[in-house]
Amino acid sequence: MPKPGYHGIMPDISHDENALMDFVGSFKSYVTSDIQSGNKEVYEKLIVPKFNKTHSRNPKDRHEVHKEMRKQNYWQFSGSLSRLYQELKQEASDINVYRQADLLAKKAKSFRSKNSKSTLELNPKLKVPKYLSAVDIHLLPGCYYTERTKDDVTAGAMYDPGVYMFALGSMGKYNEDMGEAVIRWLEKNHPDLSPDQILDMGCSVGHCTLPYAQKFPQSEITAIDIGAPVLRYAQARSESLGYRIHFKQQNAEKTKFKDESFDLIVSHILLHETSRKATYNIMKECYRLLKPGGIVVHADVPINNKKLDPFNAFTRDWSTHYNAEPFWGTLHDMDLNDPALSAGFNSKKIFIDNAPKIKDSKMPPWLVFGAIK
Numbered sequence: 001m002p003k004p005g006y007h008g009i010m011p012d013i014s015h016d017e018n019a020l021m022d023f024v025g026s027f028k029s030y031v032t033s034d035i036q037s038g039n040k041e042v043y044e045k046l047i048v049p050k051f052n053k054t055h056s057r058n059p060k061d062r063h064e065v066h067k068e069m070r071k072q073n074y075w076q077f078s079g080s081l082s083r084l085y086q087e088l089k090q091e092a093s094d095i096n097v098y099r100q101a102d103l104l105a106k107k108a109k110s111f112r113s114k115n116s117k118s119t120l121e122l123n124p125k126l127k128v129p130k131y132l133s134a135v136d137i138h139l140l141p142g143c144y145y146t147e148r149t150k151d152d153v154t155a156g157a158m159y160d161p162g163v164y165m166f167a168l169g170s171m172g173k174y175n176e177d178m179g180e181a182v183i184r185w186l187e188k189n190h191p192d193l194s195p196d197q198i199l200d201m202g203c204s205v206g207h208c209t210l211p212y213a214q215k216f217p218q219s220e221i222t223a224i225d226i227g228a229p230v231l232r233y234a235q236a237r238s239e240s241l242g243y244r245i246h247f248k249q250q251n252a253e254k255t256k257f258k259d260e261s262f263d264l265i266v267s268h269i270l271l272h273e274t275s276r277k278a279t280y281n282i283m284k285e286c287y288r289l290l291k292p293g294g295i296v297v298h299a300d301v302p303i304n305n306k307k308l309d310p311f312n313a314f315t316r317d318w319s320t321h322y323n324a325e326p327f328w329g330t331l332h333d334m335d336l337n338d339p340a341l342s343a344g345f346n347s348k349k350i351f352i353d354n355a356p357k358i359k360d361s362k363m364p365p366w367l368v369f370g371a372i373k
């Protein structure tokens with residue numbers, strides 16, 4: 001696996017930890033390419049003929065495929081290995097981060113001073129929404145917000161290399177692909193866009209925030225998240241790389257910004273980790289925060305948007321059931337026009353589109369949707 005890009009708050013990785021991470025990467029490649037591919041054969045040779053005998057048709061959607069596939073030994077075997085990969089990936093970064101938690105906290109703090117270009121504003125009273133507190137999303141222990149030590153950054157320090165390992169480096173050296181893909185989409189569809197104020201919602205450690213700072217160096221960029229540990233890490237990472245971004249601990253459903261504060265609002269893989277109600281609330285908040293003529297773009301994982309056949313929709317829905325991302329499938333079943341319409345956007349100004357991946361164009365494109373106010 002290629003190595004991630006360097007930044008100043010990167011956890012130190014020992015020889016043995018590196019070897020474990022390499023193993024986990026190779027294990028994932030093997031499971032994804034050699035093992036998971038066998039499920040198609042099981043589906044076509046066993047499930048489809050059997051289903052046809054009793055129903056005189058093929059399974060109509062991913063739910064019917066799942067119901068049958070989950071009884072198959074091969075699916076159970078490949079699913080266990082995929083889950084094991086997720087657990088090993090997490091374990092590899094946990095071991096590494098826990099042993100240097102205090103050191104990383106101090107290091108992150110050293111990037112915060114009155115002269116810092118990137119700033120941090122925390123709100124310890126902010127309530128964590130239930131959709132984040134009820135599950136450890138994609139097995140991240142304590143999710144994005146748990147504090148383990150003074151000035152804690154552990155959630156960020158686990159999430160950052162964790163995403164890199166999950167994607168096997170395919171999202172770029174800084175896991176920035178989705179931000180770049182949205183920018184490319186904006187360049188194509190809104191070539192005259194020149195935002196003064198940009199808001200990134202659910203920024204986590206800022207993987208996708210940084211590309212906006214590169215593309216729009218004159219803009220004021222604010223990035224919000226629920227979790228203090230990811231925000232501390234994000235600020236230190238951004239500062240160490242020389243960017244000017246303001247990180248704030250706020251809930252995207254109900255922020256503290258004034259009406260009509262932003263020209264461009266973006267989010268990247270935020271919504272599938274929330275809930276139906278939160279998706280409506282966030283769209284409503286975006287409508288309130290946008291200046292007239294402003295644009296909101298939410299980017300998310302490319303899954304079972306209606307065009308996929310039932311088998312592919314089923315395989316891409318794995319995380320809903322087995323990787324603690326309960327809202328993943330539901331978001332993609334929703335009519336995404338609805339939250340935008342109910343927020344007040346004009347139906348003619350709503351879009352649902354795809355943004356091709358930049359680093360690996362052979363992979364399915366990101367889903368982008370949003371509206372112009």
Ligand SMILES: C[S@@+](CC[C@H](N)C(=O)[O-])C[C@H]1O[C@@H](n2cnc3c(N)ncnc32)[C@H](O)[C@@H]1O
Binds near residue numbers: 144206208226252
């Ligand atoms: C998958 S991560 C996002 C990754 C990030 N956008 C990136 O590009 O790498 C989802 C993030 O959204 C945050 N989040 C979830 N619900 C939120 C909310 N209501 N308000 C603000 N942040 C939220 C989580 O704390 C988490 O850091």
